[in-house]
Amino acid sequence: MHERSLVQTLLKQVQQIVADDGGGRVKEIQVQVGDLSGVEPLLFEAAFAELAANVFSEECGLLLEVVPVKAECSLCGQRFEVQNYEFLCPVCGRGPVDVTQGDQVKLMSITVDSEDMVEGVKS
Ligand SMILES: [Zn+2]
Known part of the structure; x- marks a missing residue:
């Protein structure tokens, strides 16, 4: 269920970006999933295949x-x-530490079929 809503949000984001950019056929989406985001890659892929x-x-x-x-x-x-969910600094052995990467799902890039973007344009 968690993955489904994440994919839904992601697809909306992609549609918005592509529409703002003049449209086109989306061929591929690149997404980064952090180890700590709680996302199961297989479930995410399955939800994507269904919703996309x-x-x-x-x-x-x-x-x-x-x-x-x-x-x-x-x-x-x-x-x-x-490593192994140990949130302690390896240098001073204390904390607290701030997570800088790996706790979210991030849209990295969208590949759009550029040929489709000129469709309907009369020159
Ligand atoms: Zn430290």
């Missing part, structure tokens, strides 16, 4: 990249990759 079919007339590809969790120590400023 309702939104786009042609098949649209999904490039899903799972990114590791990164954080920054708020005490000493050390940046590090979080």
Whole structure:
């Protein structure tokens, strides 16, 4: 259920961006999913396949990249990759740390079939 609503939000975002950009056929969407976002990539892909079919007339590809969790120590400023959900600074051994990457779903890029964008334009 979580993945479905995320995909719905994502598709709306994509439609908005493409419409603002003059339209076109969306061929592929690249998405980054953080390890900490709670998103199950397989469920996300399944929800995308189902929902994208309702939104786009042609098949649209999904490039899903799972990114590791990164954080920054708020005490000493050390940046590090979080392993095994251990949110402690490896340098000073304390915290708190701020998660800088890996806790969200991020739209990275949209590939639009540019040939479709000139359709209907008479020169
Ligand atoms: Zn530290």
